Amino acid sequence: MIRRGLAIAAAILGVLALFDAPASRWRSSRRAAGATLHTIAPVELAEWIRDRKPDLRVIDLRSEEAFEEYHLPRAERFDSIAAAHLKSNETIVLVDGAVGERNVYVLRGGVRAWTDEVMNPTITANATPAARAAYDRASIVSRYFGGVPRIVDKLPATRVNAAAVRRRGC
Amino acid sequence: MNPLLAAVAIGIAFGWTLERAGLGSAPKLAGQFYFTDLTVFKVMFSAIVTAMLGVFWLSRLGVLDLSRVYVPETFLLPQLAGGLLFGAGFVIAGLCPGTSCVAAATGRGDGAMVMFGMFSGVLATGLAFAPLNHFYESTARGSLILPDLLHVNYGVVVCAIVAMALIAFQFAERLEKRT
Numbered sequence: 001m002i003r004r005g006l007a008i009a010a011a012i013l014g015v016l017a018l019f020d021a022p023a024s025r026w027r028s029s030r031r032a033a034g035a036t037l038h039t040i041a042p043v044e045l046a047e048w049i050r051d052r053k054p055d056l057r058v059i060d061l062r063s064e065e066a067f068e069e070y071h072l073p074r075a076e077r078f079d080s081i082a083a084a085h086l087k088s089n090e091t092i093v094l095v096d097g098a099v100g101e102r103n104v105y106v107l108r109g110g111v112r113a114w115t116d117e118v119m120n121p122t123i124t125a126n127a128t129p130a131a132r133a134a135y136d137r138a139s140i141v142s143r144y145f146g147g148v149p150r151i152v153d154k155l156p157a158t159r160v161n162a163a164a165v166r167r168r169g170c
Numbered sequence: 171m172n173p174l175l176a177a178v179a180i181g182i183a184f185g186w187t188l189e190r191a192g193l194g195s196a197p198k199l200a201g202q203f204y205f206t207d208l209t210v211f212k213v214m215f216s217a218i219v220t221a222m223l224g225v226f227w228l229s230r231l232g233v234l235d236l237s238r239v240y241v242p243e244t245f246l247l248p249q250l251a252g253g254l255l256f257g258a259g260f261v262i263a264g265l266c267p268g269t270s271c272v273a274a275a276t277g278r279g280d281g282a283m284v285m286f287g288m289f290s291g292v293l294a295t296g297l298a299f300a301p302l303n304h305f306y307e308s309t310a311r312g313s314l315i316l317p318d319l320l321h322v323n324y325g326v327v328v329c330a331i332v333a334m335a336l337i338a339f340q341f342a343e344r345l346e347k348r349t
Binding site: 007010011013014015017018019020049052067068069071073074076144 | 219220223226227230236240243307308310311313314315318323324325326328329331332333335336339
């Protein structure tokens with residue numbers, strides 16, 4: 001009897017889930033009609049990925065070797081997807097430069113900027129309030145993706161490889 | 171709340187639930203592979219459906235921030251190899267990592283031996299990790315979730331999995347009655 005009741009409750013909740021808001025209702029209003037080519041900052045892209053922005057596809061244009069070495073979360077290799085499978089309402093983020101197209105964004109600074117700004121955000125202790133606010137924003141997504149935000153005395157000339165600090169599941 | 175204390179509390183609750191479901195018994199678990207006792211399948215699938223409906227509806231009601239739920243990355247071949255190895259170990263031992271802890275905690279010798287084997291395997295893998303690292307990092311596909319993969323709404327996936335579970339439970343019950 002209890003099992004039957006639980007099964008009915010699950011069925012009701014499952015069927016109600018079908019009436020979940022369509023993806024378009026969750027879509028950001030940033031997407032202007034007729035827009036051509038945009039760039040996107042690594043931290044903003046990190047927030048999109050973290051927030052599961054509907055219809056977002058992150059397409060990596062680099063070599064297979066570079067992709068295997070390190071890639072952004074949810075990134076797909078361009079060779080591994082057929083262009084015909086891209087839907088017109090999807091937001092496309094290209095990692096590495098690309099041709100301009102509707103709803104296409106290019107990741108500003110590429111994977112290197114992602115590594116520096118998302119995986120290893122660094123700030124000096126005497127940074128300006130604006131820099132501190134940007135650091136605080138980046139730190140939140142950085143920790144989400146397993147990055148290591150740091151406050152240092154002096155900014156390093158080079159950053160560490162983000163692949164070494166990639167977060168693992170349980 | 172201290173995350174470690176929360177983890178201990180959740181771990182104890184998980185272990186208690188497994189034991190109450192009878193999953194500390196190796197013969198019961200082994201019955202899964204001979205289709206004589208599908209308790210494991212029913213318990214695990216029930217847990218998946220409960221968690222999925224809970225996460226979905228709590229996020230839609232604004233109680234849970236879905237963006238704070240971490241989705242592990244997919245590495246196709248290493249995870250396929252790991253799954254096969256895990257399955258083989260499960261059949262041989264009759265216990266999986268969680269249930270071996272439950273069995274050991276309730277004083278079963280087989281559970282303690284499986285735990286010993288499990289930690290030995292963890293140590294051996296750690297020691298031999300350098301040559302395995304390339305394979306471990308291969309065929310990366312990022313953090314995949316079904317709505318993105320299938321290009322459908324989250325709710326459609328939730329409904330489909332609930333339907334699959336209810337049909338599978340019916341099928342499992344009939345299979346158990348027949349054997």
